[in-house]
Amino acid sequence: MNRKNFALGLMLTMMLVMVSGCDLPFMQKFMARVHKESQDDTRFAKESTEFNALIRNNRFRQALAWTQKWEKVRDLSNANRKKVLKDERTVRMLGAAYYLGVARERSRRERFHGALEALRIARTFTPSDPVLAREVQQVKARIIVSGEAGKDWGEAVQKLLALKRRNPQDHAIDPTLGWAYSKLAESEYTSGRLPLAFQFTQSALAYDPGNEGAVRLKDRISRRVNLFVAKAEADYRRKDFLGARDNLSRALEIDPKNEKAKEDWKILQKTPTGLASHP
Structure with missing residues (x-):
């Protein structure tokens, strides 16, 4: 309560005493209550800078504790009480988003236990958030797969596919x-098995189009395919049709849908001295 309101309250109290004949103890209790409210609101205004600093420094757990502390102060003005509730909603939203970002970055670096801890903190801000619940299940699945399958990623894929078959409509496990x-x-x-590697990158991207590792590896393999095609075309110009066939065969073995390799293969088939069989 500001000084203007305090003065107004004092004047009204004096008028009440004069008109109704209220006794002194009643007036003392009323004034003590008004004075207490004034102190709480003044202290709240002063400490609000602390809350803002906590938000700026990403100290969301401390900021949440700050709002919860002020929620327990019973004599705040209605305006300040509404501000506390608004601040709490804000810090819960920001805190959950911040720790979700931390969790995803840790998952990207395969620090899955650290990611799970960040998600645990995120859920203290928004316990019923379905996005966080799905993230937790995904990270737990990665921990289980990594622990059980070790370096046998084929086994890991089979375990996850078995889980997927139980509920094909549940896409939480897709990433x-x-x-x-x-x-x-x-x-x-x-291991040098480029056809399988290329096939598995496509499978990875079918389930998780944003998988950075699969995107990079597919691009790397595609460059190898393009190199085989370029070598085949150079061989063809030198009339080394056997060399052209071998290089096109390698390209199409890795990526059977490569349009340039398919086109060049048709040209090679039509060449009188070329070879007609498909790789």
Whole structure:
């Protein structure tokens, strides 16, 4: 309560005493209550800068505790009480979004236990948020798969596919399945099995179009395919049709849908000295 309101309250109280004959103890109690409200509101206004600083520094848990502390102060003005409730809604929204971002970044770096801890904190802000609930299930699935399957990503994919078959309409597991496929693709690529690696990157992106690892690996393999096609065209110009056939065969083995390789293969088939069989 500001000084103007305090003065008005004092004047009205004096008038009440003069008109109705209220006794002194009643007036003292009333004035004590008015004075207490004034102190609480003044202190709230002063400490609001602390709340703003906590928000700026991403200290959302402390900010939430600050709002909850002020919710327990019974003698705040109605305006300040509404502000506290509004501040609490704001900090819950910001806190949940912040720790969800932390969790996703940790998952991207495969720090799954750290991601789960960040999600636990996020849910203290918005316990009933369905997005957070799905994120928790995805991270738990990755922890289980990583722990049980180890480096056998083929086994990991099979475990996740079995879970998917139980409820095909539930897409919560899709990003985890895409992640496991991307790991399987990397394993095949390292072993030199490019056709399988390319196939698994496509599977990964079918479940999780935004999987960065699968996107990068698919692009890398596509460049290899384009290199085989370029070599085949160079061989063809030198009339080395056998070399052209071998390079096109490699390209189409990896990516059977590559339009440039398919077009060049048709040209090679029509060449009198070319080879007619498909790779």
